[in-house]
Amino acid sequence: MSASALPQERRVVTAVPGPKSIELQARRAAAVAQGVGSTLPVFASRADGGVIEDVDGNRFIDFGSGIAVTTVGASAEAVVRRASAQLADFTHTCFMVTPYEGYVAVAEALAELTPGDHAKKSALFNSGAEAVENAVKIARAYTKRQAVVVFDHGYHGRTNLTMALTAKNMPYKHGFGPFAPEVYRVPVAYGYRWPTGAENAGPEAAAQAIDQIVKQVGAENVAAIIIEPVLGEGGFIEPAKGFLPAIREFATENGIVFVADEIQSGFCRTGQWFACEDEGIVPDLITTAKGIAGGLPLAAVTGRAEIMDAAHAGGLGGTYGGNPVACAAALGAIETMKELDLNARARQIEELMKARLAAMAEKFDAIGDIRGRGGMIAIELVKDRTTKEPDAQLAAAVAKACHNEGVLVLTCGTYGNVLRFLPPLVIGDELLNEGLDVLEQAFGAV
Ligand SMILES: *Cc1c(COP(=O)(O)O)cnc(C)c1O
Numbered sequence: 001m002s003a004s005a006l007p008q009e010r011r012v013v014t015a016v017p018g019p020k021s022i023e024l025q026a027r028r029a030a031a032v033a034q035g036v037g038s039t040l041p042v043f044a045s046r047a048d049g050g051v052i053e054d055v056d057g058n059r060f061i062d063f064g065s066g067i068a069v070t071t072v073g074a075s076a077e078a079v080v081r082r083a084s085a086q087l088a089d090f091t092h093t094c095f096m097v098t099p100y101e102g103y104v105a106v107a108e109a110l111a112e113l114t115p116g117d118h119a120k121k122s123a124l125f126n127s128g129a130e131a132v133e134n135a136v137k138i139a140r141a142y143t144k145r146q147a148v149v150v151f152d153h154g155y156h157g158r159t160n161l162t163m164a165l166t167a168k169n170m171p172y173k174h175g176f177g178p179f180a181p182e183v184y185r186v187p188v189a190y191g192y193r194w195p196t197g198a199e200n201a202g203p204e205a206a207a208q209a210i211d212q213i214v215k216q217v218g219a220e221n222v223a224a225i226i227i228e229p230v231l232g233e234g235g236f237i238e239p240a241k242g243f244l245p246a247i248r249e250f251a252t253e254n255g256i257v258f259v260a261d262e263i264q265s266g267f268c269r270t271g272q273w274f275a276c277e278d279e280g281i282v283p284d285l286i287t288t289a290k291g292i293a294g295g296l297p298l299a300a301v302t303g304r305a306e307i308m309d310a311a312h313a314g315g316l317g318g319t320y321g322g323n324p325v326a327c328a329a330a331l332g333a334i335e336t337m338k339e340l341d342l343n344a345r346a347r348q349i350e351e352l353m354k355a356r357l358a359a360m361a362e363k364f365d366a367i368g369d370i371r372g373r374g375g376m377i378a379i380e381l382v383k384d385r386t387t388k389e390p391d392a393q394l395a396a397a398v399a400k401a402c403h404n405e406g407v408l409v410l411t412c413g414t415y416g417n418v419l420r421f422l423p424p425l426v427i428g429d430e431l432l433n434e435g436l437d438v439l440e441q442a443f444g445a446v
Contacts, residue, residue: 006048006075010434011059012406017042018056037171039064039410040403047074050427052408060408061435063421067410068232068264068376071291071333071342073426078332078339079294086328093324095124096317102327109334110302113273116282121308122300124322128263128289129157131299132226134316135285136161138301139224139257142310147217149225149256151188151209153234153414156226156261165226167234168414186212188231189243192369192380193388202242210250219254224285229275232264235413236378236420238371244279251284257307259285263299264376267291268337268425271346271374278373294333298326342425346374352429353377353421356436364443366394378420380413390415394446401442407435 017025021042042054047070052060065071072079086102095103107122114120123138125131136148148165150156156165158172164179166172173179189205191198213219225247231237251258260283265275269291276283285303292298301308336342350373357379361367368382381398383389395417402409412420419439423432 006046006051006053007059008049008051008428008431009059010051010061010406010431010438011057012404013058014056016040016058016404016406018054018058020055024055039399040408049073050424050431058406060403060406061431061438062427063407063409063423063435065422065424066295067290068269068422069290070295071268071375071425072294072336072340073424074295076294076332076336076426078335079296079329080332082328082332082335083296083325086325089324091323091325092320094319095322096319100324100327102324102331103322106298106300106322106327106330107302109331110288110300113334114286114302115274115277118282119305120302121305122302123308123316124327125289125299125301125318126297126320126323126326127157128287128299129159129162130318130321131263131287131289131301132156132165132259132261133159133161135226135259135287135301135303136224137316138285138303138308138311139259141312141315142307143223143255143257145221145223146182147184147221147223148182149184149186149209149213149217149222151186151227151231153188153190153231153237154185154226154228154261155231155233184213184217188227188237189240190237191240192237192371194240198240201240203246205240206243206246206250209247213250219250219256222254222256224257224259225251226259226261228261228263228265229278229281230265230270230373230376232376233412235380235415235418236372236376238373241279244276244281248281248283257284259283259287261287263287263289267333268342268346269374269376269422270372271343271350273343275373275376292333293326293330294336296323296326296329298322298330336426340426343374345425349375349423349425349427349432350377352432353436356433356440360436360440360443363440366391366443372420375423375425376420378412378418381417381419390417392416395419397446398439398442401446402435402438405438405442407438409439
């Protein structure tokens with residue numbers, strides 16, 4: 001944590017939002033497009049460790065990490081130190097004009113940390129969506145094919161191509177079409193909602209997905225299959241056992257580039273450097289962003305050297321891609337993850353949270369499922385455990401009750417009925433437990 005360490009405590013001193021946030025909210029409403037939403041209408045002034053402080057002096061326990069970004073905290077010492085030093089040296093030259101070492105060092109780190117011991121190369125970008133788009137460009141250049149296969153409940157971004165890849169209409173796609181062609185969506189092994197039961201979901205969903213690809217698209221037309229090893233926005237869905245290996249094998253047999261979108265699940269979030277390691281999956285390409293750079297905008301496509309080199313010189317890039325300050329921050333974030341062994345910490349967080357959530361599920365029937373890995377944990381809320389009818393209203397009400405008591409939780413899921421917990425992995429057990437106490441009280445109250 002930074003030298004100006006923010007006290008690691010929850011503190012609610014005004015109504016939420018407080019008067020200063022309400023004032024800023026009025027300015028925001030006049031100046032900022034309403035299409036850009038916010039979960040919690042309080043304005044941040046500082047953030048560190050497991051706490052976000054707002055302009056009214058309220059301190060929130062952070063179960064969101066700015067959507068799985070500030071894994072090392074929002075002002076990690078090594079991130080601040082390295083990024084500040086880089087800022088003082090130069091802010092930008094454009095890697096496509098005059099390269100610099102930080103970009104190369106991040107690509108080297110990605111080659112070391114991503115699964116597989118084959119030769120790897122990377123290209124850096126600014127956002128997750130941009131990384132996914134470039135993975136598609138690279139896969140098409142390599143295979144000389146066009147079709148892209150994605151999955152039910154998948155989320156890959158908000159640009160035109162990635163909207164097409166994303167499953168959910170509201171709020172991501174509604175009214176924003178037409179969408180990019182040659183995108184095909186197939187079933188995913190969503191254990192909790194699989195009609196014949198979670199134990200059958202892996203093999204059955206894989207068989208259905210493969211059958212649809214073969215019959216409806218033609219395997220020989222497919223450039224890439226893109227999947228999140230743990231689906232994020234779709235509801236923290238862990239594809240049931242056997243699903244990912246079956247799809248990986250199908251891709252290999254048919255010369256299809258297998259792309260793991262680890263933008264949310266990567267960089268220690270699930271207790272591994274990358275979530276696909278849990279089933280021994282080695283992707284051909286892997287997209288990263290979010291947790292990679294301690295809060296600075298950076299994203300990457302990393303993969304087999306021969307695939308990455310398929311795009312012609314000058315075919316990939318962008319003015320800001322791999323900005324030197326963001327690269328310095330990434331090196332600081334990775335250093336912190338290694339030094340603090342945040343993979344081990346993520347697994348401790350999973351153990352603590354799942355035990356507490358299991359105890360809550362005994363008391364509250366609305367908790368239909370507890371799932372996720374490491375510091376990527378969710379509960380799915382239902383009106384009835386037998387019918388599994390989603391309860392989005394309850395999820396929203398519990399989240400709001402938590403916000404009012406100084407705990408920032410996020411919702412997600414195709415049905416909007418999932419509460420997700422993504423604490424910074426540097427959060428202490430005390431704050432974690434206190435946040436869960438507040439969650440438990442919120443369930444009791446609503
Ligand atoms: C957030 C996310 C993206 C998009 O990243 P942006 O930086 O918001 O463009 C893509 N894929 C996954 C899995 C994500 O969680």
